[in-house]
Amino acid sequence: MADPIELDYPELKHLVSERALKGETVLLNMGPQHPSTHGVLRLLLELDGETIVNCVPDIGFLHTGIEKNMEAKRWELAEVMTDRTDYLNNTGNNLGYCQAIEKLADLDVPPRAQAVRVILVELERISNHLVWLGTQALDLAAQSMFLYCFREREYILDIKELCSGQRMMTTYFRPGGLWRDIPADFEIAVRRFLRMFPSRIKQYEALLTKNPIWLERTRKIGKISAEQAIALSLTGPVLRGSGVAYDVRKAQPYSGYEQYDFIVPTGTNGDVYDRYLVRMEEMRQSLRIIQQALDKLPYGPFRSNNRKYVPPPRAELGTSMEAVIHHFKLWTEGFNIPKGAVYSPVESPKGELGYYLESDGSNHPYRIHMRAPSFLAIQALPVLAKGHLVADLVAIIGSIDIVLGDCDR
């Protein structure tokens, strides 16, 4: 038995149990530079042997003041910062932000833009789940999965580059539509991906789903019941893994999701394995949505015709004085949004991503708050980890799929 610990910060005493103060349990620091914490997450672990008695997450190492910075930028310029919060779901963040603005300003979005948005966001969901699958398998020592997943993700990044010129920080969606129309080879590239990817999912599943080591490491680990998950405000695959079929795309359809036929997969046990199954099925459903959206991709304008918010086409600038004025106004002072506030949720790959926007009638946002799914997922970590081994903690952190950029903002 070790000597009793003397605390430098007595106000932090409540974080650990009495046993730790007597020296019966060991306090271990994990992170923030640990490769299995998926970013700069620091965990204070209280261990009894190898069993986790308590786990205290410490976040904020990646806090860059994005909400504060956005308040100092104009509406359309602040959008680039949304890309940088959850860096595995860039177009998804853009969509959430643009939709909140569109709700606040009553801005219309043409059907073609909505369909392209859906295609790109679903591709992004697959890409996010691929990174998750690769890193989760890597943490559980299935190294080859990481290489396979990143190989397929490269196709998706190429498609994003085709549209916007950027592989990750695209800012391709703008309030009222898209930055520009999709290029001619977009459809070919997406169809090639649709043909190739189903067989790849089968390969992943052949490697993992019935793999005895994988089952041993993921089943009955990190269990959470549906009631607990709801009480802790969890959403996304973690909540669905516990059997609650809540998906914003189905519950409150946006951007034309009501036209597409897809199911919301749910698990039964709420453990790491069920979350894995849910995400694998979600990738298949995303493929279905992309297929449908691409098949009936409507022709027409790619952005709204409301010139108070959306720049006029380049061709009009030579002939129309109105267009020049609108262009000048938009490029010098941006657009003003009428006074009001809105909370607008979208389904990001990690859960419900909500944007709370408030405008005081000027060309700057007055307040922006992102309801970050990773933030609330890390909050649930102590509940998930209690009673498991340290080695299983790595599986649990992977299974809630966190991005610290999203959590700390």
Next chain:
Amino acid sequence: MSEEHLKNTLKMLRDRFGLHESELMKYPPTFMATADKIVEISRTLRDEFGYNLLCELTAVDYYPEDMPRFHTVYGYYNIAENSRMAIRVPVNGENPSLPTLSEVYPGANWLERELWDMFGIKFEGHPDMRRILMPYDWEGHPLRKDYPLGYEEPQFTFNFDEIDKRKHHGRYEEA
């Protein structure tokens, strides 16, 4: 479906608690409430009307106004009935404080810590009222409107103490 359920909920809030609707919020339907009633309202919403998911908790600073200076926004979601609503609570500028919701919704724990960190709103009865995003020894609350965003005078060795005296936040203190 959701709309009728929402209508009943809104009617109950109006009748039982005497709340009136906020004109600022475009979506979702929002009521203004006072700080002393928020726990009771949340409990009623959760237990009687099934708003089991606290989906949003944030605040807005209306500096230089002082009475009230802040508005906190609580967003509720009912998974079974698929309906969403929100409540805004005004908070005064001097020693801003609210009762904690973490008893009713355990998920509010970190969201309230974030509000304490960013706005300096204290939550009475909160089990763990520490900073969450900023370093533990940080001074000031960054998302308040009177907190500067950059553009501060650079401090060199020769004028360090002079500038330090004028600063509102982030003062250097010898350990």
